[in-house]
Amino acid sequence: MPKRVDKIIMENSDVIIKHWLEIVSERRKNDYTSSISEELFQSTNREFVNVIFDSLETKGLTDELEAFSERLVNLGWPLSYLTDGLQTFRRVTIDFVLSQHDQIDTDFFSVILDRVDSWVDPIINKLVNEYSGNWEHTVSLQRVALQELSAPLIPVMRNITIMPLIGTIDTERAKLIMENLLDGVIKHNAEVVLIDITGVPVVDTMVAHHIIQAAEAVRLIGSTCILVGIRPEIAQTIVNLGIDLGKFPTKSSLRKGFETALELTGRTIHREKKKEKIVENIMASLEKE
Amino acid sequence: MDFKSCVNIRQEWDIVGARQLGREKAKELGFGTVDQARIATAISELARNIYLYAGTGKVRFEIVDQLDKKGLKIIAIDEGPGIRDVSQVMQDGYSTSGGLGAGLPGVKRLMDFFEIRTEWGEGTEIETIKWVR
Numbered sequence: 541m542p543k544r545v546d547k548i549i550m551e552n553s554d555v556i557i558k559h560w561l562e563i564v565s566e567r568r569k570n571d572y573t574s575s576i577s578e579e580l581f582q583s584t585n586r587e588f589v590n591v592i593f594d595s596l597e598t599k600g601l602t603d604e605l606e607a608f609s610e611r612l613v614n615l616g617w618p619l620s621y622l623t624d625g626l627q628t629f630r631r632v633t634i635d636f637v638l639s640q641h642d643q644i645d646t647d648f649f650s651v652i653l654d655r656v657d658s659w660v661d662p663i664i665n666k667l668v669n670e671y672s673g674n675w676e677h678t679v680s681l682q683r684v685a686l687q688e689l690s691a692p693l694i695p696v697m698r699n700i701t702i703m704p705l706i707g708t709i710d711t712e713r714a715k716l717i718m719e720n721l722l723d724g725v726i727k728h729n730a731e732v733v734l735i736d737i738t739g740v741p742v743v744d745t746m747v748a749h750h751i752i753q754a755a756e757a758v759r760l761i762g763s764t765c766i767l768v769g770i771r772p773e774i775a776q777t778i779v780n781l782g783i784d785l786g787k788f789p790t791k792s793s794l795r796k797g798f799e800t801a802l803e804l805t806g807r808t809i810h811r812e813k814k815k816e817k818i819v820e821n822i823m824a825s826l827e828k829e
Numbered sequence: 830m831d832f833k834s835c836v837n838i839r840q841e842w843d844i845v846g847a848r849q850l851g852r853e854k855a856k857e858l859g860f861g862t863v864d865q866a867r868i869a870t871a872i873s874e875l876a877r878n879i880y881l882y883a884g885t886g887k888v889r890f891e892i893v894d895q896l897d898k899k900g901l902k903i904i905a906i907d908e909g910p911g912i913r914d915v916s917q918v919m920q921d922g923y924s925t926s927g928g929l930g931a932g933l934p935g936v937k938r939l940m941d942f943f944e945i946r947t948e949w950g951e952g953t954e955i956e957t958i959k960w961v962r
């Protein structure tokens with residue numbers, strides 16, 4: 541009997557395909573794929589339904605299906621396009637087979653369902669796996685990228701290092717900040733480290749606590765930590781919270797902090813009158829090119 | 830109440846979600862930058878306490894509109910262990926987690942109204958309001 545079901549389906553594939561295309565196109569009107577051109581949508585539908593039929597013929601997942609799903613993943617089509625499409629396909633096919641018989645006993649009915657399920661379900665599973673694998677991959681890549689960004693250390697000058705912090709600080713990142721800071725101070729032999737919090741949106745007790753601990757640790761290995769980039773509103777909330785940052789130097793801007801760092805490392809800033817000369821040199825060298 | 834007025838706290842990043850929603854509401858109400866920062870910080874403290882001490886809970890926002898003033902109400906609710914001695918946790922420096930112990934007294938100073946309702950073993954509900962100046 542399963543053979544008979546397959547035969548009905550294969551012999552009437554054009555009717556089933558036509559019906560399926562109608563439903564899928566109809567549903568599209570209020571749908572997720574609205575940013576995709578009509579032409580691409582229709583050709584993808586046709587390709588999709590052919591791939592489904594191929595997998596029935598060969599009784600298994602085909603290379604075409606694999607290539608097809610991979611391409612849709614890369615193009616960023618929603619998974620629901622594929623799963624909805626397959627559910628619709630299931631229904632259309634079952635409806636069609638049933639409509640070919642006046643009388644259907646329950647045995648035959650369950651054979652039809654089994655047959656269609658055993659065909660459609662593996663395809664759905666395959667696609668869902670393909671998609672979620674891709675998402676997991678993307679998330680893990682972004683995680684790594686984020687980690688690389690999370691606590692950079694820039695040795696600007698001999699003995700002076702800057703750690704610019706941008707974005708939210710969670711527990712994991714706070715740990716990284718501490719590690720990178722201590723590693724960096726030792727590696728670059730920094731006498732002064734500037735932590736710039738201009739880009740940190742909220743400084744709550746947790747963030748403040750971690751900064752205090754980091755500064756304390758830096759002090760213990762014999763260097764100085766200067767906290768810079770404290771925006772006025774952040775200064776206010778820190779005071780409201782009753783947090784004492786008095787134990788280590790703080791400066792409103794990176795520039796002021798850097799000047800302090802220069803002083804601490806025994807340097808002074810000289811503003812020489814050679815500016816014009818420098819500009820002339822630059823202009824001259826540009827003209828040569 | 831519109832459904833976008835509540836953030837469930839289940840993981841650490843939900844704290845950021847609560848903060849962002851609160852800041853959005855504060856902006857809509859016309860709070861200045863400093864008060865926005867105060868509100869965001871208060872939400873951060875309350876949400877983190879839920880995450881740390883109760884595990885899960887939620888932060889709800891309400892706009893209070895009275896004849897003479899408008900404000901943002903923040904309610905942090907959990908069914909965690911509750912607080913045994915409220916006056917103790919309101920002391921600066923009291924912490925059971927090795928923190929600064931500045932969160933709750935800090936929130937009280939950051940905001941205009943502050944109230945803790947808690948039952949030992951039942952959970953904690955903290956209500957706090959900031960008025961638009």
Ligand SMILES: Nc1ncnc2c1ncn2[C@@H]1O[C@H](COP(=O)(O)OP(=O)(O)OP(=O)(O)O)[C@@H](O)[C@H]1O
Pocket residue numbers: 745746749874878879882883907909910911912918923924925926927928929930931932933934953
């Ligand atoms: N929702 C809560 N449920 C149960 N206990 C709580 C809750 N919130 C706070 N506590 C208790 O109150 C104490 C004080 O809280 P508070 O936020 O002031 O400081 P903290 O969280 O310990 O440190 P931090 O300065 O980082 O906030 C906590 O250590 C904890 O024992």
Ligand SMILES: [Mg+2]
Pocket residue numbers: 745874877878928931932933
């Ligand atoms: Mg706290």
